[in-house]
Amino acid sequence: MMIDLTHSIHEGMTLYPGTPDVILEKVFTIEEFGFMEHRMAMTTHTGTHVDAPGHLLKTGKTLDQFPIDQFAGKAGVIPCHHLKEIDKEHLEKFEMLISKTEFILFYTGWQKKWGTPAYFESFPVLTPEAARWLAQHPLKGVGFDTISPDLTDSEEYPNHHILMEQEILIYENLTQLEKLPDDVFMFYGMPVKLDNTEGAPVRAFAEIITVPKSLSVPPNTSVCNVSNAILVSGNLI
Numbered sequence: 307m308m309i310d311l312t313h314s315i316h317e318g319m320t321l322y323p324g325t326p327d328v329i330l331e332k333v334f335t336i337e338e339f340g341f342m343e344h345r346m347a348m349t350t351h352t353g354t355h356v357d358a359p360g361h362l363l364k365t366g367k368t369l370d371q372f373p374i375d376q377f378a379g380k381a382g383v384i385p386c387h388h389l390k391e392i393d394k395e396h397l398e399k400f401e402m403l404i405s406k407t408e409f410i411l412f413y414t415g416w417q418k419k420w421g422t423p424a425y426f427e428s429f430p431v432l433t434p435e436a437a438r439w440l441a442q443h444p445l446k447g448v449g450f451d452t453i454s455p456d457l458t459d460s461e462e463y464p465n466h467h468i469l470m471e472q473e474i475l476i477y478e479n480l481t482q483l484e485k486l487p488d489d490v491f492m493f494y495g496m497p498v499k500l501d502n503t504e505g506a507p508v509r510a511f512a513e514i515i516t517v518p519k520s521l522s523v524p525p526n527t528s529v530c531n532v533s534n535a536i537l538v539s540g541n542l543i
Contacts, residue, residue: 359470379408381493387415413483449477
């Protein structure tokens with residue numbers, strides 16, 4: 307089963323404060339030209355998107371410097387919808403899950419405020435201590451159903467820096483995280499392929515794979531390998 311974790315891009319959509327508006331302009335029509343085509347104008351951090359280290363670090367990598375498998379892998383979700391901040395003690399409760407995954411997604415429930423001014427206000431963020439603890443793990447990326455891993459009034463963006471210094475990708479504005487299972491699933495956050503850019507919109511989604519009890523799978527086999535081996539038309543056989 308696939309779960310879409312992406313907000314749609316459209317004119318008038320929710321954007322980080324100060325970001326230019328999205329423009330989607332029809333430049334060719336079927337009636338006049340025999341085909342339809344639109345022109346898009348937007349920043350690289352529009353909607354559900356990924357931040358590369360080059361977003362804040364002068365010597366940080368841009369997205370094109372990562373291999374494509376950096377944008378997909380085993381993932382887990384940590385519920386944080388009942389918290390005002392995400393501290394190290396809360397993360398430690400999920401250390402086993404974190405040790406089995408390459409991506410960690412944080413469910414705060416803030417997606418419900420998408421499209422309202424409240425989306426930018428008082429959302430839970432990692433404490434710097436929690437971010438440093440998380441950054442010690444060999445993760446490919448982390449994701450949030452909020453506008454940022456740092457509060458919008460931050461001037462130093464400590465969590466961005468802590469994660470990016472370890473080349474951990476940051477996914478922002480995810481949605482539907484409440485539909486994800488407690489166990490490991492596959493996460494895909496594929497950015498638009500742009501040269502020398504520090505971020506890009508993504509189509510993020512999760513693949514939920516249930517291995518039948520009758521199927522014997524070696525203990526070190528990854529979920530991805532299982533999926534490639536026996537997933538047919540969305541169903542395991």
